[in-house]
Amino acid sequence: MASISPYGKRFISYLRREQIKRLLSTRYRVDGRGPEQVRDVEVKVGVVKTADGSAEVRLGRTHVVAGVKVGLGQPFPDAPDEGVLVVSAEVLPHASPYTEVGPPDESAIELARVVDRGIRHCGYVDFKKLAVEGGKAYVLWVDLYVINDDGNLVDAANLAALAALRNTQLPAVVKDETGIKLGRNNKSPLQVEVAKVPVAVSVGKIGGVLLLDPTFEEELSLDGRITFTFSEDRIVALQKSAGHFTQAELETALDLAWRGKERFASALKDVLG
C-alpha cells in the first residue's frame, strides 16, 4: 500500500481553473459567494432508526450521513478505564464520477482520521464514563457515509459525527449467566459536553486568495488546503491536506477559520440544545 499522486484521475480543465482564479482575484467565486462565505448548512438528527445515533448534514450540495452503533469491547491497553471511539468514512460510489467501488481509499481514511482526532481529546465525549465493569468498555462506532461530494467533506462529516453522537442512545449493560452484554431495549442518552464541541473549518488557497468551504470544483483548483478544528478557544486538530503555505498565510488561514467556526457552530445549535 503506497500513496500515488491522484492527478490522473481527477482533473479540471485549464480554462475553468483560470476562470475560477480570475474571478477570485476580484474576490468573487463561481457560485456567487465571497471568499469568507460558507454555503447553507442543514443538520438533522435521528434520520436512521436502526442506528443508536444518526445525523445527516447538507452543506450546499454536499451530503453526508453519519451513523453510530454502540458495541461492547476491550478498551485500548494504554487506556484501560476508557471507552473506545472508532471513526470510519466511506465515500460512496454515488458521491462523484471519480469515486470507485472498493474499500476506503487514502482520502477516505484521512477524512475519518481528521474527524477522529478532533473528537478524541477535546472532552466533547467523556470516555472515562464509557468504561464497563469486568474490564470491558463501550465502543462507539461512528461511520461517515458520503452520499454526494460537492467539496469540503471534512467540515460536513465532522458536523455529522458530532450531531450523531449527540443523538446517540447507549444501550444498558445487562448481566446474565453467559456474562455481560448490551440490552438494546433499555437505552439512555450518551452524555456529551456541549460547550466543548470540536468544530472543523477548512481553508482553501487558490492563487493567493484564502477561502472557506471550497466546492468540489474549487478543490480541483487548490494550491493549498488546511483544516483547523477548534474546541472552546483551543486548536485541537489541524491537517494540511494539499499544497504549501507561508507562515503569513498560515496565520491568516487560522484567523479566517476562527471566524468561520461560528457559522458551523450555529448550524449545530438546534441539535446540541
Place this chain on the structure above:
Amino acid sequence: MGKKSPVPLLQNGLRADGRAPDQMREVNMAVGVVSNADGSAVVSYGLTTAVAAVYGPREAHPRHLALPDRGIMRVRYHMAPFSTKDERKSPTPSRREIEISKVLREALEPAVVLEQYPRSRIDVFIEILQADGSTRVASLTAASLALADAGIYMRDLVIGVSVGLVENTVVLDLNGLEDQYGEGDLPVGYMPNLKRFTLLQLDGAWTRDKFLEAIGLAVKGAEYVYQKARDALKNRYMSIAEEIYGR
C-alpha cells in the same frame, strides 16, 4: 495524551532525557546507503531511525495514472514489525501508515519539479527501523535527501521536525515518551529556502499563541537540521570526487 507520565516530562527547565526545550536529539544522517537504489538516505533523530530509498524517474505504472505533462509520485511510509517498544506491529499497512504515506507524498510534491518528468513515476520508499517519536518528520528529511541523491530536480529540501507541548511548554523534537504523555504534537515539514510549510498536522489542545510559538520553533529546528542535511549530501559527493580524482 493527557495521561500521567511515569517520569516528570519537565523539571528545572530540562526534559526527561536532559534536553533543553528547544534542543534536538542527536541528529545523524548518511546519504547513499542502499547501493541498488537511485538515491537513498538514512536519518536518525535520537533513537528514531528512517531509511529512504528512491527509484526513478521510471516508466509510470499503472499506465492510466501517467500524466502527459508531469510525473507522478508514489510514496510509502512503513514501520518494521520490530520498530516499536510494545508488541510486534503487524506488517500490514495500518490506517495510520496509509494516512502518513499520503501526507508525506503531499509534503514532498511541492519540492519536486514534476514537470521535468512527464509520463514517469518517482518512487519513494520509507521504512522506520526504530521508532521513538517523530517518525514521520524523520521520514520526510530522509526522503528529501534520497530524492536529492537520486538527482531528481528539486526546488528545495523538505526538512521535517516535530514540536510539541509538555507541561504547557513548547518543545522541539518529541521523543516517544513526550509523544505519548505530552499535551500536544505538531509535526512540520518546511522548505528552508522557500520558507514554505508542506507538512502540518496537529493534535492536543493549543492556544493560538502557543501554536504560533511552536511554528516559530519548528522553523528554527528545521534550519538547524537543514545544515546537517546539506553536509550529509556534500560528504557523499566529496567522497565520490575523492575516489575519482584522489585527494
